[in-house]
Amino acid sequence: MALSEAEVRHVARLxxxxxTDEEVAALAPQLTDILGYAEQVGEVAADEVEPTVxxxxxxxxxRPDERRASLPRQDVLAAAPAVEQDRFAVPRIVAEEx
Amino acid sequence: xxxxxxxxxxxLVARLTAGEVSAREVVDAHLARIAEIDGVVADGPVWAAAPxxxxxxxxxxxxxxxxxxxxxxxxxxxxxxxxxxxxxxxxAGVPLALKDVLTLRGVxxxxxxxxxxxxxxxxxxxxxxxxxxxxxxxxxxxxxxxxAMGSSTENSAYGPSxxxxxxxxxxxxxxxxxxxxxxxxxxxxxxxxxxxxxxxxPAALTxxxxxxxxxxxxxxxxxxxxxxxxxxxxxFARTVEDAARLQAVIQAHDPRDSTSVPDPVPDLTAxxxxxxxxxxxxxxxxxxxxxxxxxVAAAFAAxxxxxxxxxxxxxxxxxxxxxxxxxAYYLVAPSEASSNLARFDGVRYGLRVDAPTAEQMNAAxxxxxxxxxxxxxxxxxxxxxxxGYFDAYYLQASKVRTLIAEDFRAAFRSADVLVSPTSPAVxxxxxxxxxxxxxxxxxxxxxxxxxxxxxxxxxxxxGLAPAPDDSDTALxxxxxxxxxxxxxxxxxxxxWAFEQDLGFVPRPTGPRAVEVGR
Numbered sequence: 001m002a003l004s005e006a007e008v009r010h011v012a013r014l015x016x017x018x019x020t021d022e023e024v025a026a027l028a029p030q031l032t033d034i035l036g037y038a039e040q041v042g043e044v045a046a047d048e049v050e051p052t053v054x055x056x057x058x059x060x061x062x063r064p065d066e067r068r069a070s071l072p073r074q075d076v077l078a079a080a081p082a083v084e085q086d087r088f089a090v091p092r093i094v095a096e097e098x
Numbered sequence: 099x100x101x102x103x104x105x106x107x108x109x110l111v112a113r114l115t116a117g118e119v120s121a122r123e124v125v126d127a128h129l130a131r132i133a134e135i136d137g138v139v140a141d142g143p144v145w146a147a148a149p150x151x152x153x154x155x156x157x158x159x160x161x162x163x164x165x166x167x168x169x170x171x172x173x174x175x176x177x178x179x180x181x182x183x184x185x186x187x188x189x190a191g192v193p194l195a196l197k198d199v200l201t202l203r204g205v206x207x208x209x210x211x212x213x214x215x216x217x218x219x220x221x222x223x224x225x226x227x228x229x230x231x232x233x234x235x236x237x238x239x240x241x242x243x244x245x246a247m248g249s250s251t252e253n254s255a256y257g258p259s260x261x262x263x264x265x266x267x268x269x270x271x272x273x274x275x276x277x278x279x280x281x282x283x284x285x286x287x288x289x290x291x292x293x294x295x296x297x298x299x300p301a302a303l304t305x306x307x308x309x310x311x312x313x314x315x316x317x318x319x320x321x322x323x324x325x326x327x328x329x330x331x332x333x334f335a336r337t338v339e340d341a342a343r344l345q346a347v348i349q350a351h352d353p354r355d356s357t358s359v360p361d362p363v364p365d366l367t368a369x370x371x372x373x374x375x376x377x378x379x380x381x382x383x384x385x386x387x388x389x390x391x392x393x394v395a396a397a398f399a400a401x402x403x404x405x406x407x408x409x410x411x412x413x414x415x416x417x418x419x420x421x422x423x424x425x426a427y428y429l430v431a432p433s434e435a436s437s438n439l440a441r442f443d444g445v446r447y448g449l450r451v452d453a454p455t456a457e458q459m460n461a462a463x464x465x466x467x468x469x470x471x472x473x474x475x476x477x478x479x480x481x482x483x484x485x486g487y488f489d490a491y492y493l494q495a496s497k498v499r500t501l502i503a504e505d506f507r508a509a510f511r512s513a514d515v516l517v518s519p520t521s522p523a524v525x526x527x528x529x530x531x532x533x534x535x536x537x538x539x540x541x542x543x544x545x546x547x548x549x550x551x552x553x554x555x556x557x558x559x560x561g562l563a564p565a566p567d568d569s570d571t572a573l574x575x576x577x578x579x580x581x582x583x584x585x586x587x588x589x590x591x592x593x594w595a596f597e598q599d600l601g602f603v604p605r606p607t608g609p610r611a612v613e614v615g616r
Contacts, residue, residue: 008477015436016443017473018461025404031477031530033536038478040425044501051329051496052503054357055552055583061356075220079452086265088445093456 001037002032101615102127103283107192107340110286114180116190121173121180121191128193129166132237132284135612136160155266158612159259160278164238165205169193169468172235187233189268189347194229194286195279198239200248200331201320202226209322210242210254210272212361213467214448223320225289225331225353229570232347237285241275244469245439246296247323249541252532255469255500261304262526262607262614264571267525270300270541272332280334281604282612287344287594288334293325294427295520295545297332298557302520302576305559305604307341307593308334313552314359314585317344325434326357328427333436336604338558342590355453363400374595375409380513384420385544389406390522393563397575398519401560401596405517408595415509415516419501420547425504427546428539429482429495435472436479442467474535503551510582513590518544520557522577524565544578554586557578558593558600571608 005028012019019027073086082089102124105113113119153467176191200220203226208214229236231407243253251259262282263268269278273290277300280288290297293311296476301308309332311567316331323329334345346366351541352358386395402412444450444463450460468476482491509516522540531538548555560577577596581589605614 047496049497066205079447084366
């Protein structure tokens, strides 16, 4: 199945990637090629097969519900691009009413 | 006298224990060699000192950051504790190169990407803690394909590493910097990570031993995630025994990794020298033939004869779904990557490109921080997981994984271990495969089936083959050995017997090889 440039732009939006027009033009045929190759998995009759996500049959792993020390706040915030009032600072997410 | 940089880890441990050499002398010898041939000009991150386009074609560029000061201090500490008669770890004083995908507290981790440039992790990966406990001396962080996506290290945002066997060729990838460090005698040991072949293929292309342990036996805590159901850290070394000893050091259940396997791991060295007499070596029908270079095929055929001479029985086995391994891998891995890499959003760490809204900031940051291959795989994965495609892509690929795992279980009923060439090609020239992403992916054809099944697999040298494009240059060929889940011990045992009989010395030769002494 060929991917159109419009579809590439849609997927880029979902992936939060601001692609240039040149990147979109290059990616459309590349993704079509790669997905066309990957689509070979559809040739396998696997309706009754359970999917594998881990080679061992591990059940959910939970730890005891006990308080533990976390990383010091200042160590974590030291790596952040922008900090305000001991928190990660980001651009406005919710638009002001107007 | 043999230079300290030419010694394997086992020999170094013996000489350190005997007091014939100090840890400081060993570390200084390796730091001097790094300064000589790797292109590093100062302590600290090389990317801060030399932009990628200024790195010379005469340098190996294995390291992204060299932690010389910390390494010397660590070595001095080991020497003091040894002199005081204190108990030391099993690899005390042996230098190691750590792939820049694993965190080491206080040392920048880039993952070969601009998106993490300047990030200083506030914690150690579990693997790093195990190394410290073993008294291994970390020399620095090694170059890699960005976020571990690639088979040549050309996708690094900081320039490619160069193969010590021929500086105009790639060392493989994604753990190409780790392979280059060990093959170039910059370190006797290195840690890499393997998602679809990223330890085994570079080991094959640089004449080393490289192992992907059973999935879940080495903690992924502190390993920057690419494809969580596949990623596994493992050893690079110049001998099978060194690789087994390093893997033993990093293998342990870890409550901080929910995919960590609680089962006990067999002792990797107790039966190392038991030989292959009476073992059944399974040749996988689907992992040979068309697509493998003639030199690779010839070395593989010779390897099978060698196993028979050593008293093993060579049997043909089939993995009927193996041809679907690569297509399944290129759905599973990018899908998981698209989810994992969502964390790089310009908020908590790494790069941020400012923009008026949060979504624009996220998208601009990721556009500036990720290179072309990472963007490509995020796009494949996002598409494969998007509404209407999940069942046909990720789910179907995960079912194919089950069938491949069942194929392996069936094959291991008629063979003790399975073998194949590690890579269809010997080391190729820089820039020769970058134009066609799909052609680059085919490097993984023989390594991904074991990854999808989670079984242990390693590559070790099977000899040399002429480069297809240059008959004057002989390059290493890798032999892959695959074993059942948690039978990493058997994998190393078979590898050791083969290595001893072959007598391969991993010393680069050829007109464009790095100087390695006698």
